């Protein structure tokens with residue numbers, strides 16, 4: 001069963017069940033909608049044994065319009081470079097296929113076609129995920145995010161298998177064997193590795209939809225359908241062999257094709273440093289990100305720093321190779337007596353050009369949270385702003401200026417005394433290592449945050465900035481691996497930068513670095529191991 005077949009069948013069914021029902025189908029390109037209309041919708045009408053009942057001489061049947069005897073119709077259009085073509089059309093339902101290629105800003109224009117629909121106004125999207133920054137990924141994150149969860153029926157196990165990449169999907173792909181059939185599927189339990197049946201209970205299996213964002217269940221439902229839960233794949237040894245081969249990269253199938261097409265998951269060549277799950281687990285402090293709530297807890301900390309990543313408003317500042325708007329992000333970081341760093345409070349200022357206002361804002365936050373120092377990024381935007389902080393009455397000795405640098409041989413952080421070229425004492429920080437280090441601290445709960453603050457794409461909060469950090473392990477021509485941390489163009493990373501600088505400087509000034517191995521038996525990346533080795537040897541001050 002393919003996505004297009006399913007959409008076409010549903011379309012013809014809706015049209016003939018509801019009189020005067022108008023469905024508008026949109027794909028990015030004309031060729032896509034032509035293929036859908038001709039190859040998928042037309043056969044349902046023309047080869048239907050009851051076709052005479054709903055289609056005939058009085059109805060229209062061409063590529064861009066198909067009407068029925070009950071006055072319902074299916075309209076087909078496309079919108080790649082603009083959405084002008086659909087203006088003036090009136091519909092009860094919009095169905096947008098291949099949404100991954102569609103510009104998200106066209107959607108409101110397209111959905112205007114529903115404004116006259118009194119009883120319906122249904123919107124349906126379908127597509128295959130590609131990279132992490134595209135339309136389908138945004139819509140998916142806003143939806144109820146339903147996964148076809150399969151509970152393991154074997155005694156003593158009972159594991160809830162979630163076929164999503166961040167959970168069990170890969171482990172659920174069992175080995176190929178000749179006995180694969182409807183009753184012995186290729187899908188296995190991620191925990192006990194025994195075969196499990198994805199069918200729903202009524203058909204003898206243990207599968208069912210579970211909505212991750214249950215509150216969106218009735219307003220914006222979304223379903224993730226990876227190939228491995230479809231009977232045509234898991235009950236046929238040959239199809240299963242193909243699926244496993246794709247996973248193993250046979251026939252030069254790139255890994256992103258496997259993730260996109262087979263798993264139905266977005267994937268970039270780079271990968272995220274932390275997952276949503278990591279962030280949610282680290283956001284375990286009991287208060288929300290509100291000044292009045294957060295300031296009640298300041299006495300639990302030995303030191304408190306306020307850390308600022310200045311916004312440049314469209315300047316990339318070498319932070320990332322992809323330039324986008326950037327705002328000033330502020331993090332209040334506190335060192336606990338047991339050597340952790342808590343992010344007590346955070347704020348994003350949307351006015352990066354109003355320097356005086358921002359300087360006052362930062363001084364206000366310092367006073368509220370009794371912070372001893374300001375940590376800020378000294379490169380680019382930071383110099384002018386530092387002058388303003390000093391003019392507003394801050395002692396320069398309480399300002400820790402940090403300049404991000406490329407891969408440094410000497411260590412993570414180095415103290416640079418003022419000289420004739422650099423009239424200011426400052427610290428250099430190895431950017432890639434510091435960010436990597438910070439993300440590992442988040443995963444091992446050395447860094448904890450105020451309550452999770454993401455409320456959907458309209459109100460993304462601060463913590464999701466960490467999800468916009470992606471690793472890029474491109475191999476350069478010289479054969480030497482080239483490791484960088486980039487910002488995903490889908491969103492800002494300023495808060496992640498502020499947290500990183502603040503945390504690193506707290507450890508640096510305190511003179512004690514956490515021993516990650518003491519926190520949990522997790523796999524620490526080589527990058528961090530080498531950063532930590534570097535730390536033990538050198539003494540920057």
Ligand SMILES: [Zn+2]
Pocket residue numbers: 152153154157158159189190191192193194
């Ligand atoms: Zn099991």
